[in-house]
Amino acid sequence: MKWIFGALVLLVAGLVLRLELLVYAMYVLLGVLFVSRLLARTWIESLSAKRRCWETQLEVGGNLPVEVTLSNSSPLAVPWALLEDSLPKEALQASPAQLKLDGSRMQLVRIPSRGEKVISYDITFLRRGYYQIGPLLVESGDLFGLHRRYRVLTLPHYVTVLPHVVPLEGYDVASHRPLGEIRLTHRLFEDTARISGVRQYMDGDALNRIHWRATARTGVLQCKTFEPSCIAGATLVLDFQRDNFNVPGAEYRAELAVTTIVSIANTLYELGEQFAFASNARDAAERVATEGWRFEFTTRDAAQQVVAPTSRPDRLRPVILEANTGDEHFAHLRETLARMEWNDGLTLSQLLNEVESRMSRDTTVMVVVPQITEEMAFALGALQRGGFKVFAVMITFGDEDYHDWARPPVWAERLLAEGVEFRWIFDEAGLSSLCASEVWR
Numbered sequence: 001m002k003w004i005f006g007a008l009v010l011l012v013a014g015l016v017l018r019l020e021l022l023v024y025a026m027y028v029l030l031g032v033l034f035v036s037r038l039l040a041r042t043w044i045e046s047l048s049a050k051r052r053c054w055e056t057q058l059e060v061g062g063n064l065p066v067e068v069t070l071s072n073s074s075p076l077a078v079p080w081a082l083l084e085d086s087l088p089k090e091a092l093q094a095s096p097a098q099l100k101l102d103g104s105r106m107q108l109v110r111i112p113s114r115g116e117k118v119i120s121y122d123i124t125f126l127r128r129g130y131y132q133i134g135p136l137l138v139e140s141g142d143l144f145g146l147h148r149r150y151r152v153l154t155l156p157h158y159v160t161v162l163p164h165v166v167p168l169e170g171y172d173v174a175s176h177r178p179l180g181e182i183r184l185t186h187r188l189f190e191d192t193a194r195i196s197g198v199r200q201y202m203d204g205d206a207l208n209r210i211h212w213r214a215t216a217r218t219g220v221l222q223c224k225t226f227e228p229s230c231i232a233g234a235t236l237v238l239d240f241q242r243d244n245f246n247v248p249g250a251e252y253r254a255e256l257a258v259t260t261i262v263s264i265a266n267t268l269y270e271l272g273e274q275f276a277f278a279s280n281a282r283d284a285a286e287r288v289a290t291e292g293w294r295f296e297f298t299t300r301d302a303a304q305q306v307v308a309p310t311s312r313p314d315r316l317r318p319v320i321l322e323a324n325t326g327d328e329h330f331a332h333l334r335e336t337l338a339r340m341e342w343n344d345g346l347t348l349s350q351l352l353n354e355v356e357s358r359m360s361r362d363t364t365v366m367v368v369v370p371q372i373t374e375e376m377a378f379a380l381g382a383l384q385r386g387g388f389k390v391f392a393v394m395i396t397f398g399d400e401d402y403h404d405w406a407r408p409p410v411w412a413e414r415l416l417a418e419g420v421e422f423r424w425i426f427d428e429a430g431l432s433s434l435c436a437s438e439v440w441r
């Protein structure tokens with residue numbers, strides 16, 4: 001626009017002053033600007049792209065080949081196009097790295113008439129998470145560099161990298177009750193294979209609980225009721241409130257906390273016991289669903305912003321998985337944990353208040369936290385005084401949190417004062433023996 005405005009000013013000046021050479025030059029310049037602008041728009045609008053990714057779910061350390069094909073549908077060749085397949089900046093800049101690339105995801109190419117160009121590279125995922133691959137950022141323009149156009153092509157591809165599972169050496173966390181079959185008094189964990197009766201339908205009942213024969217006979221919706229399960233289990237609680245990770249080694253603690261939850265769940269799964277899950281984290285899939293992007297931009301910086309989160313998450317609803325057993329339930333938990341991100345919404349105390357009515361007093365409530373404040377210790381103590389069996393797992397970093405057990409650290413004193421049992425871990429080796437180590441009371 002500056003070039004056009006300047007040319008028009010000079011053209012008017014030339015006409016007023018009757019400078020024929022200047023007028024002629026401005027006519028030529030305006031013509032070049034118009035043609036360049038038209039060609040730049042034509043070239044960028046004639047481009048389309050397809051991405052091929054062969055996986056949507058991987059384990060930590062897994063490799064993903066990526067292939068992006070850029071096509072030119074115009075009879076005119078595109079003299080130059082700068083291609084960049086986007087990856088999350090935070091994952092590339094993290095220390096230690098979360099992604100390892102083999103190959104180039106950025107290329108400067110010329111695309112012939114009705115031709116194609118392919119860029120390919122491999123990604124190795126070094127940490128669990130929910131990763132966005134793409135979209136493809138394309139920059140093109142005229143030969144003089146007067147007009148540039150930017151577009152975002154292809155929908156992004158999302159890859160879930162599942163958290164690592166550490167086998168536990170033993171399982172005696174719920175040491176005050178036997179491991180195995182016990183008769184439960186609360187009905188959070190129900191055995192759907194054992195129908196105990198029928199009752200009238202209530203708001204919120206799942207459709208698969210409706211007893212259709214009883215409904216047809218009475219003319220009123222009726223629901224099945226089930227006997228309590230005779231299998232013990234656990235309710236796993238993960239604290240992912242961002243402020244609680246304002247401590248040394250925050251990234252490390254977060255990953256170890258997730259590994260702790262999934263490893264305990266894996267032990268329960270192998271024992272055939274039910275487990276539920278609750279967290280104040282934010283689901284990355286929800287973040288992606290609420291953030292869109294435009295497909296044409298005037299600057300490259302604006303185009304690159306489409307792959308970055310635009311705001312800090314403040315989810316006020318907890319992430320909850322109802323109690324269940326089996327392969328699908330454990331797989332669902334791993335996928336959910338893979339997508340967990342820090343959140344600015346619920347505190348641990350608020351989370352426990354939200355989910356208390358949905359937890360069973362016959363199972364151990366296992367809370368994994370990166371630090372213990374007075375408010376958090378009081379909330380755990382109140383939960384235990386309410387009849388729950390509460391067990392805390394403290395994720396530490398190095399030896400700063402437990403240097404002298406002749407006098408326990410502040411966080412331990414807070415839990416001891418509330419009568420809450422706890423253990424602490426600072427690496428996967430400690431996690432492996434978590435359920436066989438001494439319990440502090």
